[in-house]
Amino acid sequence: xxxxxxxxxxxxxxxxxxxxxxxLLLPFAQMDVSAQGKEExxxxxxxxxxxxxxxxxxxxKQYGGVNEFGIVSGPPAPEMVYPDSxxxxxxxxxxxxxxxxxxxxxxxxxxVLAVPMFVFVMELIGATQKDRKVGKKFDDLxxxxxxxxxxAYSVTAILGGILIFTxxxxxxxxxxxxxxxxxxxxxxxxxxxxxxxxxxxxYYYGWDAMNDGNGNWKWTHLGxxxxxNAIGIVLMVxxxxxxxxxxxxxxxxxxxxxxxxxxxxxxxxLMVPIVIHRILGNAAFGGGVVGAYAAFRFLSSKTLEEKAHxxxxxxxxxxxGILNLIPLPFAGxxxxxxxxxxxxxxxxxxxxxxxxxxxxxxxxxIATLFITVNYYLFQAMGRMPGAxxxxxxxxxxxxxxxxxxxxxxxxxxxxxxxxxxxxxxxxQHPVVGNYGVMSAKNTAINTMITTTVLTFCLYQRANxxxxxxxxxxxxxxxxxxxxxxWVNILFLxxxxxxxxxxxxxxxxxxxxxxxxxxxxxxxxxxxKMLKGSKEVAPIRWGQMSVxxxxxxxxxxxxxxxxxxxxxxxxxxxxxxxxxxxxMRDNSPWAFTNPLGYAGNINSMNVLLxxxxxxxxxxxxxxxxxxxxxxxxxxxxxxxxAASH
Numbered sequence: 247x248x249x250x251x252x253x254x255x256x257x258x259x260x261x262x263x264x265x266x267x268x269x270l271l272l273p274f275a276q277m278d279v280s281a282q283g284k285e286e287x288x289x290x291x292x293x294x295x296x297x298x299x300x301x302x303x304x305x306x307k308q309y310g311g312v313n314e315f316g317i318v319s320g321p322p323a324p325e326m327v328y329p330d331s332x333x334x335x336x337x338x339x340x341x342x343x344x345x346x347x348x349x350x351x352x353x354x355x356x357x358v359l360a361v362p363m364f365v366f367v368m369e370l371i372g373a374t375q376k377d378r379k380v381g382k383k384f385d386d387l388x389x390x391x392x393x394x395x396x397x398a399y400s401v402t403a404i405l406g407g408i409l410i411f412t413x414x415x416x417x418x419x420x421x422x423x424x425x426x427x428x429x430x431x432x433x434x435x436x437x438x439x440x441x442x443x444x445x446x447x448x449y450y451y452g453w454d455a456m457n458d459g460n461g462n463w464k465w466t467h468l469g470x471x472x473x474x475n476a477i478g479i480v481l482m483v484x485x486x487x488x489x490x491x492x493x494x495x496x497x498x499x500x501x502x503x504x505x506x507x508x509x510x511x512x513x514x515x516l517m518v519p520i521v522i523h524r525i526l527g528n529a530a531f532g533g534g535v536v537g538a539y540a541a542f543r544f545l546s547s548k549t550l551e552e553k554a555h556x557x558x559x560x561x562x563x564x565x566x567g568i569l570n571l572i573p574l575p576f577a578g579x580x581x582x583x584x585x586x587x588x589x590x591x592x593x594x595x596x597x598x599x600x601x602x603x604x605x606x607x608x609x610x611x612i613a614t615l616f617i618t619v620n621y622y623l624f625q626a627m628g629r630m631p632g633a634x635x636x637x638x639x640x641x642x643x644x645x646x647x648x649x650x651x652x653x654x655x656x657x658x659x660x661x662x663x664x665x666x667x668x669x670x671x672x673x674q675h676p677v678v679g680n681y682g683v684m685s686a687k688n689t690a691i692n693t694m695i696t697t698t699v700l701t702f703c704l705y706q707r708a709n710x711x712x713x714x715x716x717x718x719x720x721x722x723x724x725x726x727x728x729x730x731x732w733v734n735i736l737f738l739x740x741x742x743x744x745x746x747x748x749x750x751x752x753x754x755x756x757x758x759x760x761x762x763x764x765x766x767x768x769x770x771x772x773x774k775m776l777k778g779s780k781e782v783a784p785i786r787w788g789q790m791s792v793x794x795x796x797x798x799x800x801x802x803x804x805x806x807x808x809x810x811x812x813x814x815x816x817x818x819x820x821x822x823x824x825x826x827x828x829m830r831d832n833s834p835w836a837f838t839n840p841l842g843y844a845g846n847i848n849s850m851n852v853l854l855x856x857x858x859x860x861x862x863x864x865x866x867x868x869x870x871x872x873x874x875x876x877x878x879x880x881x882x883x884x885x886x887a888a889s890h
Contacts, residue, residue: 420829543867
């Protein structure tokens with residue numbers, strides 16, 4: 247009887263997943279993939295139209311070779327005329343209103359994209375645990391994370407509507423042109439939003455019903471989670487295609503006429519690096535926000551059990567954020583390399599010209615992220631008996647981080663008066679300027695990442711006594727590994743000053759290899775050494791210092807500010823173009839905002855986002871189940887609460 251019911255449940259699970267999968271593919275069935283072929287057939291049946299007219303051949307702005315030409319399938323980009331093509335509210339900059347609404351939608355969209363990724367990982371860990379108690383603890387954590395994002399989904403949808411109305415009211419000409427270019431996929435984008443909402447509600451409200459105890463419906467629930475994440479990633483990719491097209495338009499001719507192939511419009515030269523950079527950035531940002539939520543609940547908890555639960559939750563969120571933070575600078579360098587390859591002048595504008603000082607702001611935020619991560623790990627060791635033996639190393643690791651930060655923040659050129667410029671003999675300081683070149687900055691960031699990896703390895707073994715017979719060999723190997731990595735990174739950084747710039751760029755690759763070797767090999771060896779190790783004493787969850795909780799807030803705010811700066815850079819690098827080299831911005835505010843103004847707007851965006859997000863946190867705390875207080879005889883052995 248049990249096997250029959252088991253089989254029925256498996257069949258039901260497969261049918262449910264198949265139905266959801268077909269719903270996921272349904273919007274794509276509406277896409278007219280043969281649009282180009284129809285245009286070509288129509289062109290052959292009629293007299294060949296004049297150059298530039300609908301049906302004629304047009305030369306693609308980006309693609310060459312066999313893909314160089316396409317069939318003109320749309321009008322040219324309209325010439326923007328002020329005030330006819332723009333809207334405004336008096337003398338106030340319309341783009342600032344659009345800037346704020348766009349940034350807020352991006353913040354919440356990033357959050358609701360990242361959290362389901364974490365939820366899937368946590369639920370999967372819980373489902374694969376042999377210990378049912380530990381499995382339930384991870385499952386409850388995943389459920390609570392999902393509950394946080396449920397309200398954020400509604401806020402994201404509201405902000406998306408506000409963004410659309412802002413586009414229509416203030417930039418009708420620009421929005422109309424982009425809508426005409428992306429028309430073949432815009433309805434797919436809308437249908438995917440509807441589908442995502444349906445899958446989300448099935449996933450969240452079916453959580454308890456699919457925990458049937460024998461695991462059959464649980465795997466169906468995990469399958470729904472995969473589909474939810476797949477839809478979210480597709481939506482993010484489609485949204486980023488607009489950004490990629492505005493920076494590096496493709497699939498159109500020099501006048502902006504659509505050439506009938508929507509894939510070329512989507513697959514611009516910068517699309518892939520932008521998507522990879524955004525996925526990593528969103529995941530790291532989501533980890534920071536969930537960590538801030540856990541810190542908020544930790545500080546407001548009244549019982550030791552609740553504090554233990556949210557202390558543990560903050561550690562899990564921090565760990566997930568670190569996993570995505572470490573490769574994020576490498577993805578950023580890749581994006582910058584592709585920008586240089588696409589248009590060298592855009593790269594110079596970003597890193598050596600008009601926007602170079604914005605990169606100093608961005609470097610400040612990223613350095614803050616790494617220092618805060620290390621500080622949190624230092625504070626977290628306070629709840630781990632036996633960690634005292636590693637305390638003397640903290641000051642040396644902190645010194646390395648501070649020195650690297652100072653080097654990374656040093657500008658290559660200085661803003662000076664003509665008299666100062668004459669006295670110094672140029673924009674570059676004879677001593678300080680040497681620390682502003684990329685050779686020094688690459689060395690600094692790789693050193694900071696390697697130091698963070700070492701801090702994590704120390705955290706792993708803080709309350710453990712290694713018992714493997716090859717412990718001394720393993721320790722010698724790790725010491726040698728990190729020492730060689732630091733020496734290689736520093737040597738290549740110094741050597742970069744003695745070779746041409748075009749050769750120096752290639753030195754970043756072996757530096758990155760050294761850093762990644764410490765990450766993958768070092769952490770793997772350290773984890774292997776901990777197998778079978780003895781515990782000095784149980785981790786005292788809930789007894790982390792208040793400073794550690796505040797560090798999580800700082801980390802989340804630094805993530806938020808970094809995202810704001812990167813968004814400003816991506817938009818500003820187009821200078822006076824709505825769509826680079828195709829549609830010119832002819833409004834009165836078609837200029838690059840001063841650094842101070844940009845900093846003020848970014849700060850306002852961060853403050854507005856966190857005000858709304860704290861409200862979301864408060865709503866989530868109202869609906870939280872209050873677990874009964876179960877403090878053990880030894881207050882240091884409180885167990886994280888297993889509740890939603």
